[in-house]
Amino acid sequence: xxxxxxxxxxxxxxxxxxxxxxxxxxxxxxxxxxxxxxxxxxxxxxxxxxxxxxxxxxxxxxxxxxxxxxxxxxxxxxxxxxxxxxxxxxxxxxxxxxxxxxxxxxxxxxxxxxxx
Amino acid sequence: xxxxxxxxxxxxxxxxxxxxxxxxxxxxxxxxxxxxxxxxxxxxxxxxxxxxxxxxxxxxxxxxxxxxxxxxxxxxxxxxxxxxxxxxxxxxxxxxxxxxxxxxxxxxxxx
Numbered sequence: 638x639x640x641x642x643x644x645x646x647x648x649x650x651x652x653x654x655x656x657x658x659x660x661x662x663x664x665x666x667x668x669x670x671x672x673x674x675x676x677x678x679x680x681x682x683x684x685x686x687x688x689x690x691x692x693x694x695x696x697x698x699x700x701x702x703x704x705x706x707x708x709x710x711x712x713x714x715x716x717x718x719x720x721x722x723x724x725x726x727x728x729x730x731x732x733x734x735x736x737x738x739x740x741x742x743x744x745x746x747x748x749x750x751x752x753x
Numbered sequence: 754x755x756x757x758x759x760x761x762x763x764x765x766x767x768x769x770x771x772x773x774x775x776x777x778x779x780x781x782x783x784x785x786x787x788x789x790x791x792x793x794x795x796x797x798x799x800x801x802x803x804x805x806x807x808x809x810x811x812x813x814x815x816x817x818x819x820x821x822x823x824x825x826x827x828x829x830x831x832x833x834x835x836x837x838x839x840x841x842x843x844x845x846x847x848x849x850x851x852x853x854x855x856x857x858x859x860x861x862x863x864x
Binding site for chain 2: 672
């Protein structure tokens with residue numbers, strides 16, 4: 638099993654350009670997440686998808702859109718990149734249920750994005 | 754006040770030392786607690802969950818104090834390979850949308 642995969646690993650954009658970050662998991666998880674990580678701030682949730690066909694905003698959704706294409710794939714789109722979106726982006730997945738709150742999140746290797 | 758706060762670090766300790774990390778959280782409704790480890794330029798990975806009764810995994814011991822809203826991680830007999838950033842994570846419900854990550858505490862174990 639590959640776990641959680643992300644593409645690309647690195648990307649440099651100019652202000653105003655658009656791009657889509659891809660994420661896929663092969664663990665049959667129902668929930669998927671997008672985070673950004675900035676120095677000194679911890680990971681912050683951008684969007685999540687509790688199940689196929691649903692998406693919801695997290696803590697910092699402005700400037701981003703997401704698509705839960707199917708159970709395996711969850712993409713993050715930057716429509717008009719800004720320097721403030723320079724960050725490391727992590728995708729994660731978990732099997733979430735009401736039976737237990739101890740649902741480990743598994744992370745992908747991350748995408749390092751620089752917006753000039 | 755931040756939702757999850759951790760010792761600012763960095764911690765520089767010699768091999769074999771015992772080191773403790775502290776974490777406090779502000780949401781009293783939090784239900785589950787974790788320590789994640791993140792190596793430099795890598796993704797976070799679960800180190801251990803933290804249960805109410807406390808739990809131990811080899812050299813690692815985690816404690817939870819719900820009354821004080823405090824979590825700790827103790828590492829005994831530190832190894833060079835323990836060098837990493839340790840993230841305290843608090844979850845307020847059964848779904849991951851309320852996972853809140855602390856900023857992390859960096860540990861360097863020196864030879």
